[in-house]
Amino acid sequence: MSTEPLPEPEAGAAPDAEGPPSVPLLAPRDGLPPVIDTPEAVAGYAEALRAGSGPVAVDAERASGYRYGQRAYLVQLRRAGAGTGLVDPIPLADLSAVQDAIAGEEWVLHAANQDLPCLAEIGLVPERVFDTELAARLAGLPRVGLAAVVESLLGYSLVKGHSAADWSTRPLPEEWLVYAALDVEVLVDLRDALAALLDEQGKTEWARQEFAAVLAAGPPPPRQDPWRRTSGVHGLRSRRQLGMLRALWEARDDLARRRDVAPGRVLPDAAMVSAVQADPQTESALLELPVFRGRANRRLVGTWFGALTRGRALPEAELPLHSRPGDGPPPVNRWADRDPAAAARLQAARKGLSALSEEHAVPVENLLSPDLVRRLMWTPPEPRDAATVAAALRAGGAREWQVGLTADLLADACSRA
Template identity: 55%
Template sequence: MDELRVIETPADFEDAVRRMADGEGPIAVDAERASGFKYSQRAYLIQMYRRGAGTFLFDPPQIPDFSALEAVISEEEWVLHAASQDLACLREVGLDPARIFDTELAARLLGMPRVGLAAVVEELLGIHLAKEHSAADWSTRPLPQPWLTYAALDVELLVDVRDRLVERLDETGKSALAAEEFDAVLHREPKPVGPEPWRRLSGIHGVRSPRNLAVARELWLARDDLASRTDVAPGRLVPDASLLAVVKALPRTRKGLADLKAFTGRASRTELDRWWVAVERGLSSEDLPATRVPNDAPPPPRAWAMRNPEADARLRLAKAAVTEIAETFEMPVENLLTPDHLRRLAWHPPTELDAGAVGAQLERLGARRWQIDATAQKISLAFVEASQAVLDAEKPVS
């Protein structure tokens, strides 16, 4: 393979746009971030391939305006693998497709046993695709040639993969439902950040004291502020486990914090004053966090049998029914129907346990029409059976 160049000058960008416009068919797109290295989730490399045009490796930090490229390709079909992972960073630079084909999702809907890009390429094209640079720091400059080769291959084979998947979707009668799923991914609203993002700290669920939680909050906020300002991944400054060690130990002095051996990380000592100020804020705060966060989610299913036997029966019977349907569709259960949708439906069923009412509630939860058509009738029958079983169990023995 010839040496690959990253597109970073206006002249090279204009040439790439012209060539992309002259190409034909779908456009393979991928993006590389620096997750685990940088705080931001921005794209540090965007790869594209189109038949008749070739492969292009764009350097987003060096390209201030992607609008000329967007105007040429936005209405064409974009082929991505696990599109939900890349759409946000592509939109951040002004690249937003009108329609997509998600090769990873298509592989799931077809029931393929492995859906990673390398596995799908190998099964469909018989080509071994090495993935040794997937976790690299893509903010590195200049990017090494082996990394660029890896990045180029991620898109150069993607249109061929798409074509094989289209054939299989047609053969199995899944083309229409796949189109619904692709559209749902494209238009899915970003998950909103919770009011207390510090509760994402790993292991925090085991902390029950409000005072300890206050220290956890202040440490997390202090680390997040530093990570944001320096654009360094929070865990690379101080790992979650180190913050949790401080939360559990509750050192009462700066020296006590410095002497805590479990408090490690590249910024654990260089920013010691920052962490100690955060600990002091947590120790003195009158704004103590609640130990339990209210939410509208049902309790864990393991508790249902005691708390709500009828809901437990509904869930058990409906899960069995949905599993059976998934087997006939030859796809994973979670792609046939989101498990959380079924749990919420079983915990708060409609007043009428018929297919129409069940389908309407599934639609409100976010299920697609094909999913509703496939499952609503059997779920409603399972709910009726569960209600009857509970009534029979409550009848006195004569």
């Protein structure tokens, strides 16, 4: 594969439907670097990163859909003066040299909240970030995927195709490594273009606050009742069926964790729901169902039937409720019947936020968390003035730029009878 540098588009040029075609990025400009998979190679690249300058582009590849969890199977970094590093964290017990070299620098990531948890698992934690996906949202770009933003602002086209690959594969194919290297090839240039756009729009401080909030959020908390996210669960009508599904989900999750395999590859969601609905009374009856006839599940029939039996035998008091009790307001489609005044408040709030969204070219969900808006309109603070509403917004995690934009209109909405 050729690694010759590609011609660059004119600085500041942004292609459009009638303009020149974007320049395809097919290979890293500096050539494809070797995978860093030894302590010696890590130490050498860490020194190069330390001697480099400017922000550090960072990306990570996981094996979602193939492996259990969200572990990083490849980490890509790039910094001016250091070049691109493709780090295989699997054989490496210690990446502290990389962390020490760049901890205080600005890390540039696309959709940082997706990669930060798996990076933290291997000891890579930034102090400052620039999230190009979030910046693109604040800047009002119509499409915020990496390839779309790169093409829009830099005039390059990234060939996508391996994002859903099994990155736990070893050795990693060369074409996958090229794809991974190209993802950080232009991240710093993209950061600069977005920073200029945000500055032009007067949104630099908004972005700073948003990036700080991404870091402050930390890893997501464990989901409550994760089995309720099973695809097709809404087709189950009784609490007994829900108890059987929960037992089957837990058996699958335990097996998937021990095997380090994505749960859906152990047993599809649809198969679990079908088994619960069929309610087989014997192992033989379970084996008659689709999916369970396969060789792998024939060997595991005792595991699956045992789980169904446990769920079937649960005392009534231990069966799960139809829905998990929450601390928030009811579904919006019930507001008009349960509290017409709250429904009117929410309608007014949504109308005002929609106008603000259009005025500032920022998606409504980035202006303010929709969940926070619903909570505020369902149970307004007292007194219903801008100062009290602003305090409630801050307590709910809103950033100062959001409070400044929305407190007055939300206070007005709260006052609706």
